Amino acid sequence: MSSVGLNKWTVSGNLAADATVKTVALRNGRQSKVADATIYVRGVKDRNESFTVRLSIWEGSAAWRKLRFLKKGSLIICTGSVEPTPYVSKVDGAPKAGLTMAVLDIDLDVVKDANGEVSHDQKRSDGQVPMAV
Numbered sequence: 001m002s003s004v005g006l007n008k009w010t011v012s013g014n015l016a017a018d019a020t021v022k023t024v025a026l027r028n029g030r031q032s033k034v035a036d037a038t039i040y041v042r043g044v045k046d047r048n049e050s051f052t053v054r055l056s057i058w059e060g061s062a063a064w065r066k067l068r069f070l071k072k073g074s075l076i077i078c079t080g081s082v083e084p085t086p087y088v089s090k091v092d093g094a095p096k097a098g099l100t101m102a103v104l105d106i107d108l109d110v111v112k113d114a115n116g117e118v119s120h121d122q123k124r125s126d127g128q129v130p131m132a133v
Helices: 063-069
Strands: 009-015 020-025 031-042 050-058 075-088 095-110
Touching: 009 050, 009 095, 050 063, 050 075, 063 095
Parallel strands: 050 095
Antiparallel strands: 009 031, 009 075, 020 031, 031 050, 075 095
């Protein structure tokens, strides 16, 4: 198996807010829906530090079917392709880079309801009931 051009990442984090859905125009003239979300990922070396990853979840993907479970604070595991997104810091004007992931699939780890409570009646994509941490 060749790994040339392989860009598949798995990242786990808590949702910063509920996912928002918008309709976009495609190059072929059609329209499609895409959901945008952001997750906070804990640092590996320092668990108190975190960084964010912007998520794009396209209509028709396996991840799209789990969209209704994506509530603020939920812990999710995303698989997809990642691209750096350069920007200039508003604080000090320094060039920085963020990460944007085109999500292919999502595993639900800890699902929260609209009130921020862990919802034990939801099942993870692997059939297991989510557990509180």
